[in-house]
Amino acid sequence: MANMKERVDQWLRDAHAMEQQAEHVLSGQSSRIENYPELAAKLDQHLKETQSQRERLEKAMERRGIKPSGIKDMSAKFTAMMQNFSGMFAGDEVMKGVLASYTFEHYEAQSYRILAAAAKTEGDNETARLCEEICKEEEAMAQWLRDNTEMLTNKYLHLEESEHASAKR
Numbered sequence: 029m030a031n032m033k034e035r036v037d038q039w040l041r042d043a044h045a046m047e048q049q050a051e052h053v054l055s056g057q058s059s060r061i062e063n064y065p066e067l068a069a070k071l072d073q074h075l076k077e078t079q080s081q082r083e084r085l086e087k088a089m090e091r092r093g094i095k096p097s098g099i100k101d102m103s104a105k106f107t108a109m110m111q112n113f114s115g116m117f118a119g120d121e122v123m124k125g126v127l128a129s130y131t132f133e134h135y136e137a138q139s140y141r142i143l144a145a146a147a148k149t150e151g152d153n154e155t156a157r158l159c160e161e162i163c164k165e166e167e168a169m170a171q172w173l174r175d176n177t178e179m180l181t182n183k184y185l186h187l188e189e190s191e192h193a194s195a196k197r
């Protein structure tokens with residue numbers, strides 16, 4: 029059985045690996061977009077935020093005396109889920125990307141809520157505060173996607189009707 033510290037450490041490593049994957053997915057996504065400048069700009073902004081999240085997690089891990097484990101140590105299930113998310117974008121389906129991103133931001137937000145609660149229970153209030161802060165960034169990204177659903181969907185439908193091929197990017 030893991031003690032509290034080991035469990036929080038493991039969840040921090042998981043979060044770090046999740047952000048590494050997120051960096052990969054976000055940069056791929058934004059580079060493929062051609063006709064949705066607002067979405068591309070938002071993805072770029074969240075990519076920078078994601079890189080900063082990874083760095084802040086690294087500082088927290090250093091403070092706790094542990095090291096990131098890297099993507100290779102992520103559970104197979106999680107890796108498959110992330111590949112599924114990125115695979116949706118490879119099909120050039122911008123709306124499927126928007127759908128997957130919304131889901132993923134909620135996955136991240138809830139991961140940080142759990143981690144914040146765990147760190148608080150363990151007595152590491154600084155890590156708890158960091159996770160609450162990152163959670164808010166994930167919620168804001170999800171909220172942007174939610175708020176722009178109509179704009180993106182309308183644009184997609186009109187582009188598809190007029191140009192067909194390029195609507196998907």
Ligand code: MG
Pocket residue numbers: 047050078081136166
């Ligand atoms: Mg994140």
Ligand code: FE
Pocket residue numbers: 050074078133136165166169
């Ligand atoms: Fe995120």
